[in-house]
Amino acid sequence: MRETELYRHLLGLVAPWEVSAVELSVEGGRVDVWAEHPRLTRFTCPKCDQVLPVYDHTEERTFRHLDSCAFLTYLHARPPRVQCPTHGVLQVALPWAEPMSRFTVLFERLAIDVLGTFVRFAMSPLKREAGIPTTL
Numbered sequence: 001m002r003e004t005e006l007y008r009h010l011l012g013l014v015a016p017w018e019v020s021a022v023e024l025s026v027e028g029g030r031v032d033v034w035a036e037h038p039r040l041t042r043f044t045c046p047k048c049d050q051v052l053p054v055y056d057h058t059e060e061r062t063f064r065h066l067d068s069c070a071f072l073t074y075l076h077a078r079p080p081r082v083q084c085p086t087h088g089v090l091q092v093a094l095p096w097a098e099p100m101s102r103f104t105v106l107f108e109r110l111a112i113d114v115l116g117t118f119v120r121f122a123m124s125p126l127k128r129e130a131g132i133p134t135t136l
């Protein structure tokens with residue numbers, strides 16, 4: 001399996017998105033992955049779901065993803081924009097990230113889980129002091 005195919009699976013990318021390049025920096029402790037779509041791909045307007053051709057692309061954005069074998073992993077892409085007759089020029093929804101986020105959905109899920117565990121741990125002494133069961 002080629003590295004681009006491996007990372008397509010690891011990132012959970014589905015058509016039309018595919019991995020175009022993977023760069024490993026052993027010294028930097030990171031893996032950089034670039035996602036692209038085929039040139040004539042059509043996308044939906046994020047407000048009305050009308051299928052439209054690509055109008056242009058934004059600047060390249062970088063999304064922090066879960067580590068790959070202890071290497072920091074970053075996903076790079078130039079999000080496409082469509083020109084909807086009703087809503088104007090808008091960036092399409094990316095399947096791996098929420099709008100404006102710098103993290104992939106999987107990374108955000110991990111961060112939320114870790115933070116929730118930390119908050120429950122930190123609150124335990126206060127709950128005991130207040131007589132609240134610590135299992136809540």
Ligand SMILES: [Zn+2]
Pocket residue numbers: 045046047048049050084085086087088
């Ligand atoms: Zn629209």
